[in-house]
Amino acid sequence: MADPALKVYPNFASEAFAPIREALIQATNESAQQVTECLIAAWDAEHNIRVAEEAEQQQREQEEEELHLAKEEAEQEHREGEKKKPKMNNFDQATSVSSVIVPCPSQYALQRLNNFNHVDLWYLSPASCAKASKYNRSNADVTFGISKVDDILMLRSVTVVKASRNSVEDHDLSFEAFLQVKNNLLFYAKKASWPGKHLDALAEFFWNVETHPMCSNPNGNTTVLTYALRVHHSWHNDLKANKVFNIAIISDELMKNIDWEINAKASKECAHKASVHKHVPIHHTNFPFPSPPYCPIPPLALHPFSFFLCIMVLSLTRPTPALNPS
Incomplete structure (x- = not known):
């Protein structure tokens, strides 16, 4: 909308306004100059009224806009304040606590x-x-x-x-x-x-590990737990690389390899313990004679009769006291 304050009065002395001037001259008995000045004054009066009305309209619109913005800002602050307030969620009156x-x-x-x-x-x-x-x-x-x-x-x-x-x-x-x-x-x-597909695969994986026949073998629980750890780790790593296998499918070959590894480690540990036990010397502090040579088999592990023979042999090794010539 054009600003009325920028408008200027028309040229009332031009030929276009001649009929109006002639009519006013005849009606008022004034000169052409006076009629022209009257037309200009009338136009200025009407123009000033329009300028004032336009200014008032703009003032009202500005005040309404400021009021609207202030209201929106207050509502936004209220919403933000409500978000920050701690809230207690609703509950189902017909539902009891879970059994677990x-x-x-x-x-x-x-x-x-x-x-x-x-x-x-x-x-x-x-x-x-x-x-x-x-x-x-x-x-x-x-x-x-x-x-x-x-x-x-x-x-x-x-x-x-x-x-x-x-x-x-x-x-x-x-x-x-x-x-x-x-x-x-x-x-x-x-x-x-988590996606339902991943949860289902993980649940099936744990079930297959739990019920795997390997569990009934010696060290079977250790084997399946080691399998679960390694495969679970690998699955998550492959998820990040977007090259994922189905974790629910058990690899029997990998399970056998881990079982061999676990049993080999257990056998090695047993052999090491046996070797350490074999080379531990036995100290007989209660014998009244020098300690006998080390026997690789613990005396208490011998048959009672064999243990008795061993004691007899050891007693023969005791030095014989010198006879008194008198």
């Missing part, structure tokens, strides 16, 4: 699950959850550590970025503990919004 309360792990474990990272099963064990609960009640929230997110260093609560010094690798867990904590892992992975 799953213990809550540390913030470190939960953060790794939220980021779809691997977490040792120990962090989901009752012992670890109890430690985390006790630690969270202390002043740990005022302690911060540095973490790297998308190449940006950030200060975060130490409970989120620091691993526990007491953590135990999966293959060092007892088989009973493994059966318990893997369910806790699936529970909190679901709460962390």
Whole structure:
């Protein structure tokens, strides 16, 4: 809309306004100059009224806009304030507490699950959850550590970025503990919004490990737990590289290789213990004569009759006292 203040009066002395001037001259008996001046004065009066009305309109619109902006700003501040206020969620009056309360792990474990990272099963064990609960009640929230997110260093609560010094690798867990904590892992992975496809594969993986025939073999539990640890780690690493295998499919060849490795290690440890035991000397402090030569077989392990013969032979080795010539 054009600003009326910028308008100028028309040329009332021109030929276009001649009929109007003639009519006014005849009606007022004034001169042409006086009629022209009257037309200009009338136009100025009407123009000033329009300019004043336009100014008032603009003032009203500006005030309304400022009021609207102030109202929106107040509403925005109110919404932001409501967001910052702690809120208590609603509850279902017809639902009772669950028959099982799953213990809550540390913030470190939960953060790794939220980021779809691997977490040792120990962090989901009752012992670890109890430690985390006790630690969270202390002043740990005022302690911060540095973490790297998308190449940006950030200060975060130490409970989120620091691993526990007491953590135990999966293959060092007892088989009973493994059966318990893997369910806790699936529970909190679901709460962390893991895809259903991944949760189903992980659940099937744990079931196949738990029921694998290898468990009935000597050192079988150690074998399947070691298999679970290595495959679980590898699966998460491949997820980041986008070259993922189906973790639910058990590799019998890998299971046999790990079983051979575990049994070979156990045999080596047994041989080492036997070798150490074999070369430990036996000190007979209660004999009234010099200690006998070392016997590689512990005396108590001998047959009673053989032990008696051994004592008889040893007694013959005792020096004979010199006879008194008198």
